[in-house]
Every structure is written in structure tokens, then in C-alpha cells.
Amino acid sequence: MHSFLTILWKEFIHIRRDRRTVVIAFIFPLFMTILFGYAISFDLKQIPTGVVDFDKSPQVREMLLSLSASEYFNFTIYPSVKEMSDGFQKGDLKCGFVIPPEFSRNLSRKGFSKIQVLIDGSDANLARKISQIIQRFFLKSSLNIKFLYNPELHSRNFVVPGLIVILMTILGVILTTRSIVGERERGNFELLSTTPVRGEIIILGKLIPYGIIALINVFIITGFSLLIFHIPFKGSFLSLFFYSLLFLFPTLALGTMISAFATTELTAITVSFVSTMLPSIILSGFIFPVRNMPQWLQWISKIIPATHFLHIVRGIFLKGIGVFPRESLWLFVLGVIYLLIATQGVKKRVE
Amino acid sequence: MPSSNDYIIEAFSLSKRFVGITAVDRLNLRVKKGEIFGFLGPNGAGKTTTIRMLCGILKPTGGTARVCGYDIVRDKQAIKSHIGYVSQRFSLYEDLTVYENLYFYCHLYNISGEEARMRINKMVKLAGLGGREKSLTLYLSGGLKQRLALVCALVHNPLLLILDEPTVGVDPITRKEFWDTLRELANSGKTLVVTTHLLDEAYKCDTLGFMHLGKLIAYGSPGELTEGGKRTLEETFVQLVKNA
Numbered sequence: 001m002h003s004f005l006t007i008l009w010k011e012f013i014h015i016r017r018d019r020r021t022v023v024i025a026f027i028f029p030l031f032m033t034i035l036f037g038y039a040i041s042f043d044l045k046q047i048p049t050g051v052v053d054f055d056k057s058p059q060v061r062e063m064l065l066s067l068s069a070s071e072y073f074n075f076t077i078y079p080s081v082k083e084m085s086d087g088f089q090k091g092d093l094k095c096g097f098v099i100p101p102e103f104s105r106n107l108s109r110k111g112f113s114k115i116q117v118l119i120d121g122s123d124a125n126l127a128r129k130i131s132q133i134i135q136r137f138f139l140k141s142s143l144n145i146k147f148l149y150n151p152e153l154h155s156r157n158f159v160v161p162g163l164i165v166i167l168m169t170i171l172g173v174i175l176t177t178r179s180i181v182g183e184r185e186r187g188n189f190e191l192l193s194t195t196p197v198r199g200e201i202i203i204l205g206k207l208i209p210y211g212i213i214a215l216i217n218v219f220i221i222t223g224f225s226l227l228i229f230h231i232p233f234k235g236s237f238l239s240l241f242f243y244s245l246l247f248l249f250p251t252l253a254l255g256t257m258i259s260a261f262a263t264t265e266l267t268a269i270t271v272s273f274v275s276t277m278l279p280s281i282i283l284s285g286f287i288f289p290v291r292n293m294p295q296w297l298q299w300i301s302k303i304i305p306a307t308h309f310l311h312i313v314r315g316i317f318l319k320g321i322g323v324f325p326r327e328s329l330w331l332f333v334l335g336v337i338y339l340l341i342a343t344q345g346v347k348k349r350v351e
Numbered sequence: 352m353p354s355s356n357d358y359i360i361e362a363f364s365l366s367k368r369f370v371g372i373t374a375v376d377r378l379n380l381r382v383k384k385g386e387i388f389g390f391l392g393p394n395g396a397g398k399t400t401t402i403r404m405l406c407g408i409l410k411p412t413g414g415t416a417r418v419c420g421y422d423i424v425r426d427k428q429a430i431k432s433h434i435g436y437v438s439q440r441f442s443l444y445e446d447l448t449v450y451e452n453l454y455f456y457c458h459l460y461n462i463s464g465e466e467a468r469m470r471i472n473k474m475v476k477l478a479g480l481g482g483r484e485k486s487l488t489l490y491l492s493g494g495l496k497q498r499l500a501l502v503c504a505l506v507h508n509p510l511l512l513i514l515d516e517p518t519v520g521v522d523p524i525t526r527k528e529f530w531d532t533l534r535e536l537a538n539s540g541k542t543l544v545v546t547t548h549l550l551d552e553a554y555k556c557d558t559l560g561f562m563h564l565g566k567l568i569a570y571g572s573p574g575e576l577t578e579g580g581k582r583t584l585e586e587t588f589v590q591l592v593k594n595a
Contacts, residue, residue, distance in 0.1 A: 006458035
């Protein structure tokens with residue numbers, strides 16, 4: 001215990017005196033939160049929409065008025081289809097409505113009527129979003145869809161909690177591999193192994209400080225998202241703390257595993273970036289839904305700890321769930337597997 | 352004949368095979384208490400592997416050895432608290448101060464409180480680092496770093512001190528002073544094992560062991576090996592390597 005505390009003490013001095021570690025540990029997460037919270041919003045507001053109205057009836061005006069009240073559309077009236085096309089060409093418009101002359105007549109006679117909707121397809125993602133929004137509006141009378149848990153479907157509510165997962169992965173893996181491989185590169189491990197301190201204690205003493213930093217960040221980011229971005233938080237801080245602690249197990253094991261095999265600090269950072277951070281961002285469901293991936297990719301996503309922790313964090317934030325037996329089991333089993341591989345790697349390295 | 356108690360290191364047929372190569376081949380070695388033992392040999396001769404086994408870091412694949420009276424496999428933890436190790440690269444924490452480095456090693460050996468403070472002060476004096484306690488190790492000269500590495504390995508008052516090429520990259524004057532300190536330590540009863548490439552340093556040792564291709568091919572005092580100065584050590588070793 002005494003030697004463990006000694007190593008902790010030394011590690012905290014390293015952290016305090018290395019400006020790069022402080023930046024990665026505290027500035028970078030805040031920067032990412034602000035970036036994802038403000039800049040990267042997948043929500044659409046005020047879509048520039050052109051209207052060519054051949055009907056010019058009060059019904060049309062009423063319809064446009066109610067649509068613009070939703071704040072999704074920002075209408076501009078064009079006298080002809082030709083001029084509206086120019087608007088698309090110049091990039092002023094993303095969407096256009098053409099209202100036929102018989103619109104109001106059909107509406108009063110048959111009870112329904114058709115309009116033509118044009119969408120700029122050059123940005124496929126945007127086009128899909130716009131088409132979803134429009135379908136939602138025009139089916140509203142016949143279908144009544146209610147979104148549970150995230151009623152406004154704000155992507156921010158979805159993305160910012162996920163950011164906790166990504167940042168914990170980055171901090172847990174990058175900082176620990178940097179510190180372990182760096183210490184080995186400088187020959188300090190060789191020296192430490194001639195002292196009576198056991199190898200596991202040395203590694204643990206080097207992992208725990210970064211675990212603590214990652215945990216502090218969970219609460220900084222959570223506080224930030226609640227205060228600045230008003231993200232709903234339905235669950236309890238206690239379960240967020242407990243599951244973050246559990247998530248640290250596979251994450252730090254992964255960091256140890258990478259440092260067991262990497263020879264230099266640079267390799268360690270590159271390997272952790274490619275093997276941990278990219279998959280955690282792309283395959284975990286942070287941005288792209290896992291359900292839409294091919295089966296084999298879905299299996300790969302299962303061995304990424306972030307996938308399971310993402311379920312947990314979103315469950316806590318948006319649904320207020322308190323226990324996650326399936327995800328906990330996954331995190332625990334992954335932690336054990338990565339730890340076993342790491343131990344084998346360390347044994348090989350000593351030889 | 353001295354009894355076995357006079358030896359601090361005794362290796363019997365010690366071997367280490369890695370996949371494909373035999374790094375240490377049935378090595379028999381004895382180091383007397385209180386002497387400076389010079390461990391010589393070209394790169395890759397097996398010196399570092401031997402030292403690692405003697406420190407209890409590496410497990411031998413054959414043979415046995417006793418260090419400070421303890422078996423290197425069974426009692427390796429006990430050995431570790433009786434030896435001090437100075438590595439080639441000094442391996443100090445450069446972002447820690449002189450005091451913090453010493454404090455760190457004291458606490459690793461479970462020395463704390465007043466006892467730690469006393470020993471740190473003694474070591475600072477021994478290294479000639481008085482007044483520099485609060486400087487970051489990064490800003491020390493090569494010679495001072497070397498002395499700090501030496502005293503860090505001495506905080507727990509070990510019986511045996513192992514130094515792996517401790518004078519690489521140090522100027523001649525500092526080297527001489529360093530060897531004077533090593534001699535003082537030996538006079539005070541400590542045993543020192545020093546690996547080196549420099550033959551002028553070899554002359555300062557009490558006993559020399561010369562390793563080549565995993566085997567000990569020469570053993571004796573510098574006087575014995577040069578037959579009382581008939582040849583230089585260099586000539587002796589070149590001849591030995593040729594005949595091997």
C-alpha cells in the first residue's frame with residue numbers, strides 16, 4: 001500500500017508539471033464539448049424554402065403561415081418555377097414548394113390535395129432530413145407520432161451525453177499509454193523492477209491517476225451540458241458515477257494492453273488512435289446507429305467498450321434508467337479479456 | 352580457502368536461453384564481499400542478461416545462483432531489498448526535483464518520516480548536491496545526474512550495488528571522481544559490480560570477469576590477467592576472444 005501511494009504521488013507530480021498532460025486532460029474535453037454542443041448540430045432550423053404559388057388562395061396562405069410558425073422553414077415567394085430554379089442553382093434554396101392552381105379547389109372538393117416538393121439533393125444527409133421533416137408535417141393530420149424520451153428530437157441531447165463516452169475513452173487510453181510507454185522508454189521501468197515493488201502495483205499506480213482525471217471529466221462535461229446546453233438529465237449522478245467507474249475497467253485495460261505491445265510513445269498514440277478512438281467514434285453508435293450497420297460490423301461494435309457505455313449514458317441522461325445488467329456484464333467481460341491479453345503481452349516483453 | 356559466506360554472489364551453471372539463442376551459457380561466477388567486481392565483455396556477450404537474472408528480474412532457464420545469501424528464483428523479493436541498481440541511462444525522473452527523486456526511492460523501500468529525511472540529507476551530502484535539493488533533475492549536469500542516480504540506489508543501504516555502464520557519456524574528470532566515490536563505498540564494506548567497456552576503468556577493479564558469447568572466459572585480478580603487467584588488459588582480451 002505504501003509503495004502504491006508513493007507511485008501515485010509521483011504520477012501526480014508528473015501530471016502537474018507536464019503542460020501537455022494538463023491540456024489533454026482538462027482543456028481538450030471542454031473544447032470538444034463546446035464544439036459538439038454548439039457547432040455540430042444535426043438539427044435543422046429555418047430551411048431556406050422557395051414557394052411558387054399558382055393558386056393564390058387564403059388556404060395556401062394559411063398553410064404557409066402554420067408551417068413557418070414551426071421555425072423549420074423560411075419562405076421566399078417566387079413568381080415562377082424558372083426563377084425558383086435559379087435560387088436552387090445559386091444555393092439560396094434548399095427546398096421548394098410548387099402549389100398547383102387547383103390546390104384549394106381539390107382541397108374543398110375531395111378533402112385532399114397535392115403539392116410538389118423540390119429538395120436540393122447535393123447534400124444527401126441534409127436532403128433526407130428535410131424530406132423527413134416535410135413528411136412529418138404533411139402526415140400529421142393522419143398519423144400522430146409522439147417521440148418518447150427526447151420529444152424535440154434534439155440531436156444535441158443525444159450527442160453531448162455520448163461525448164462523455166468518447167472523451168473518457170480518449171483520456172483513459174491516450175493518457176495511460178503515453179505515461180506507461182514513456183516511462184518504459186526512459187528506462188525507468190527497468191530500474192523500478194529492481195526494487196521490491198511488484199509490477200502490478202507499478203502499473204496500477206500509473207493507471208489510477210488517469211482514471212481519476214477521466215472521472216472528474218465526466219462530471220465537468222455533465223455539469224457543462226446541463227448548465228450551458230440544458231440537456232435533460234433524468235437519471236441519478238450516483239449511477240452515472242458507478243457506471244463510469246465500471247467503464248474505466250475495460251478502458252484502462254485496453255490502454256495497458258496497447259502499452260504492452262507498443263515500443264515507442266508515438267506508436268502507442270497512433271495505435272490507440274486507430275484501434276480505439278476511431279472505432280469508438282464511428283462504430284459505437286455515437287453518430288451512426290449500430291442497427292444500420294452490416295452484421296459483421298455490429299459484432300465488432302460489441303467488443304468496443306464505448307458501445308455499451310453509450311447505451312448506459314444515454315439511458316441515464318434521457319430515460320432515467322438506473323441499472324444496466326446486460327451492459328455491465330459486457331463491460332466486465334471485455335475488461336477481463338483485455339487485461340488477460342495485456343498480462344500476456346507484459347510477460348513476453350519482460351523476456 | 353574462503354568459506355562460501357565470503358561471497359555475495361555465487362552462480363552455478365547459470366543459463367538463460369531465449370528463443371533461438373543462448374544468452375548465458377552455464378556461467379559459474381563468484382563475487383567476494385567488499386570488492387569491486389568489473390564485468391567486461393563485448394556487446395551481446397550476456398552481461399546484461401546475467402545481471403538481470405542476479406537482480407531477480409529474469410528467471411534463469413538452467414542452473415542456480417545466490418545473491419546476498421538468497422536464491423534468485425525463490426527469494427527474489429528479498430534480494431531486491433538488498434541490492435541497489437544504477438542503470439546506464441541513469442533513469443531518474445527529470446521532472447522531479449533532486450529531493451523528490453530521493454524521497455520517491457526512500458518510500459519505495461518503505462523508508463518514511465524522520466528516517467527518510469535523515470537518509471536523504473546524507474545522500475545529498477554524499478552526492479555533493481547540497482543546496483540543489485529543489486532543482487529539477489532536468490537542469491543538473493551529466494556528472495551530477497550520475498551521482499544522483501548513484502545515491503538514489505543507495506538510500507536503502509544495500510549490501511550490493513550493481514552499476515550497468517554507469518560512466519557512458521561522462522567526461523574524464525567526473526569519471527575519476529565517480530570512481531573515487533565507488534572505491535570509498537567498497538572501503539565502507541559494500542560490494543560493487545560494475546559493467547564497463549572502458550579498460551582504464553577495468554584496472555581500478557579488484558577482480559575482473561570477462562564474458563564472451565554467454566560464457567565467462569577469464570576471471571581474476573587485473574594483475575593476474577596481465578601476468579603482472581607483461582601485457583596490457585587490451586592485449587589479453589583480444590587474445591582471449593581470438594582463442595575462444
